[in-house]
Amino acid sequence: MRDWRKEKVSFAVFGLPGTFWIFAFFTFPLVLIWIYSFCTSDELGQVVWEPFWSNLSLDAYSRALEWINLGIIWKSVWSGAVATVICLVMGFPLAMAIAFAPARWKNPLLLLVVLPFWTNLLIRTYAWIAILRTRGFVNIFLEWIYDQISGVLSAIGISDLPPFQPLELLYNQPAVIVGLVYVNLPFLVLPLYATLEKFDKSYLEASLDLGAGQWRTFFSVLVPLALPGIVSGAVLTFILAIGTYLVPDVLGGTNSLMIGTLIARQFMEARNPPFGAALSFLLMYTTFALLWIRASLAAQSKGVDF
Amino acid sequence: MATDVAIAAPVPVRRVARRPRPTPLEYGRKRWLQGVVALNFIFLYFPIVSLIAFSFNDSKRNVTWQGFTLKYYDQAFHNSGLQEAFLRSIGIALTSTVLSTVIGSLLGLAIYRYRFPLKGAFEGLIYLPIVIPEICMAMAMRSYFGQFGIPLGFLTITISHIAFSFPFVAVVVRSRMSGFDESLEEASRDLGASPAQTFFNVTLPYMTPGIIAGALLAFTLSLDDYVITAFTSGPGSTTFPVKIYSMVRQSVTPEVNAASTVLIVLTLTVTVVAMWIQSRSGNKSIAS
Numbered sequence: 089m090r091d092w093r094k095e096k097v098s099f100a101v102f103g104l105p106g107t108f109w110i111f112a113f114f115t116f117p118l119v120l121i122w123i124y125s126f127c128t129s130d131e132l133g134q135v136v137w138e139p140f141w142s143n144l145s146l147d148a149y150s151r152a153l154e155w156i157n158l159g160i161i162w163k164s165v166w167s168g169a170v171a172t173v174i175c176l177v178m179g180f181p182l183a184m185a186i187a188f189a190p191a192r193w194k195n196p197l198l199l200l201v202v203l204p205f206w207t208n209l210l211i212r213t214y215a216w217i218a219i220l221r222t223r224g225f226v227n228i229f230l231e232w233i234y235d236q237i238s239g240v241l242s243a244i245g246i247s248d249l250p251p252f253q254p255l256e257l258l259y260n261q262p263a264v265i266v267g268l269v270y271v272n273l274p275f276l277v278l279p280l281y282a283t284l285e286k287f288d289k290s291y292l293e294a295s296l297d298l299g300a301g302q303w304r305t306f307f308s309v310l311v312p313l314a315l316p317g318i319v320s321g322a323v324l325t326f327i328l329a330i331g332t333y334l335v336p337d338v339l340g341g342t343n344s345l346m347i348g349t350l351i352a353r354q355f356m357e358a359r360n361p362p363f364g365a366a367l368s369f370l371l372m373y374t375t376f377a378l379l380w381i382r383a384s385l386a387a388q389s390k391g392v393d394f
Numbered sequence: 395m396a397t398d399v400a401i402a403a404p405v406p407v408r409r410v411a412r413r414p415r416p417t418p419l420e421y422g423r424k425r426w427l428q429g430v431v432a433l434n435f436i437f438l439y440f441p442i443v444s445l446i447a448f449s450f451n452d453s454k455r456n457v458t459w460q461g462f463t464l465k466y467y468d469q470a471f472h473n474s475g476l477q478e479a480f481l482r483s484i485g486i487a488l489t490s491t492v493l494s495t496v497i498g499s500l501l502g503l504a505i506y507r508y509r510f511p512l513k514g515a516f517e518g519l520i521y522l523p524i525v526i527p528e529i530c531m532a533m534a535m536r537s538y539f540g541q542f543g544i545p546l547g548f549l550t551i552t553i554s555h556i557a558f559s560f561p562f563v564a565v566v567v568r569s570r571m572s573g574f575d576e577s578l579e580e581a582s583r584d585l586g587a588s589p590a591q592t593f594f595n596v597t598l599p600y601m602t603p604g605i606i607a608g609a610l611l612a613f614t615l616s617l618d619d620y621v622i623t624a625f626t627s628g629p630g631s632t633t634f635p636v637k638i639y640s641m642v643r644q645s646v647t648p649e650v651n652a653a654s655t656v657l658i659v660l661t662l663t664v665t666v667v668a669m670w671i672q673s674r675s676g677n678k679s680i681a682s
Binding site: 089090091092095098099101102103105106107109110113114115116117118120121124178179181182184185188200201203204206207208209210211212214215216217218219221225228270273274289292293296331332333334338348351352355361364365368371372375379 | 510525530
């Protein structure tokens with residue numbers, strides 16, 4: 089690595105375009121909405137700039153503490169947490185099966201895990217509409233089972249069942265959670281796999297040799313030792329889940345707002361950019377805090393001698 | 395049930411003879427675990443596969459299979475709105491790719507090569523567009539263009555796409571350069587090449603696989619983006635994903651499935667090529 093002062097010209101040529109772009113078209117917009125978050129807006133949704141200093145306030149942040157908004161924030165956190173737990177329950181066996189699979193199977197299996205996440209996020213999300221809607225695959229399947237049962241019952245002579253009522257599976261919070269699990273599952277499987285892959289299998293052999301059963305070995309040896317990796321993967325999934333905009337927008341109903349949809353609404357229909365900006369920054373601060381926890385966990389897991 | 399009973403008696407005996415029982419650590423051969431893995435893959439693939447399959451289904455209502463047809467592809471192809479949005483998406487993706495590749499590659503090289511004050515903080519800043527929630531960036535960009543009266547359209551979409559794409563290119567190029575042997579550059583200088591000759595004949599050829607992989611990544615990121623594009627585009631500048639979204643809002647028809655399938659195939663092809671180039675250049679790091 090060289091000192092920049094020795095090659096000032098090449099350093100400038102290499103570094104300046106990127107530095108310019110990141111400041112002009114990323115940092116500056118963020119700083120702008122950071123300032124918005126301390127301002128007030130008029131009824132047209134325009135931020136009031138004059139007089140600047142005396143108008144600054146924390147009103148937008150205190151609005152986030154109103155009950156209705158706290159409710160939405162709580163719903164996002166809760167949905168994100170439920171989605172993360174479901175991802176863990178589904179993803180852990182998958183990561184384990186890949187980590188303990190024969191070497192020639194590992195790469196094809198990993199490829200199968202990441203392949204869906206190279207397809208467009210919007211398409212992946214709306215694909216669930218066809219599955220969950222009233223005339224969707226799940227309801228058709230349930231109706232078929234229902235008809236079979238109904239047929240059997242009427243054959244034995246018991247009175248006919250009422251006609252099948254399709255379940256309302258779409259445009260509600262469970263649909264949003266299904267979408268969040270679907271979109272984020274690969275993000276959890278990959279770090280779990282990385283953790284289990286570098287795990288020293290002789291610890292498991294030792295535990296099994298000393299007479300512990302498979303379950304005891306799993307919960308007393310594997311999980312505690314792999315915990316930093318598990319938590320780090322779960323934190324990543326949680327971060328991605330609470331900040332999602334598209335999933336609640338496409339699969340959620342009018343009552344399944346999450347922070348992302350609430351933020352967008354403030355800048356658009358609700359005409360309250362300061363409040364939207366304040367919410368954006370609260371979401372970003374949360375993201376950074378969680379990323380910091382994740383980074384310190386990663387540093388800690390390096391300390392464990394696998 | 396019937397099959398279970400039939401298997402129960404004779405088969406296990408033969409299996410033991412042919413293949414040893416799984417050892418305690420061969421979790422991949424445990425039946426229940428194989429079942430869980432299969433369920434996971436069904437969960438991951440059923441939505442996409444059914445979506446693609448039903449784009450070939452000869453029925454307006456997307457529920458039961460009525461026979462193979464390509465008419466919805468024909469319909470999507472002759473939908474002038476879709477066509478226009480598709481061409482615009484390709485135009486934006488190409489512009490964004492060229493600029494993000496140049497900016498990102500140079501920056502990746504600068505970060506790899508130089509020590510400078512506040513380098514850690516700067517690298518953190520470069521990662522920001524990758525880690526912050528998309529909706530926050532979308533709103534920031536929209537407010538920024540609105541504040542300065544820049545009309546939303548091709549220009550604003552492209553600027554935003556470059557802003558979130560070039561950091562990925564910088565990361566990929568930088569990780570490619572971490573395997574570079576600097577004595578090659580010294581040798582080139584010792585043998586009388588100028589700094590520019592050294593750059594174009596020694597450094598750049600080594601960087602090339604990273605640059606190509608980064609460019610392909612930038613292309614798919616731009617082509618696939620919905621959230622940031624939706625909020626930085628104006629009425630006359632819908633891109634392909636934005637158009638698909640507005641069609642989905644009306645109803646999910648086989649025509650939308652056909653358009654989506656085209657996009658899936660396009661991005662998958664580009665990504666697979668990028669993966670192949672990266673693995674061939676012996677650099678296993680996939681930006682994720």
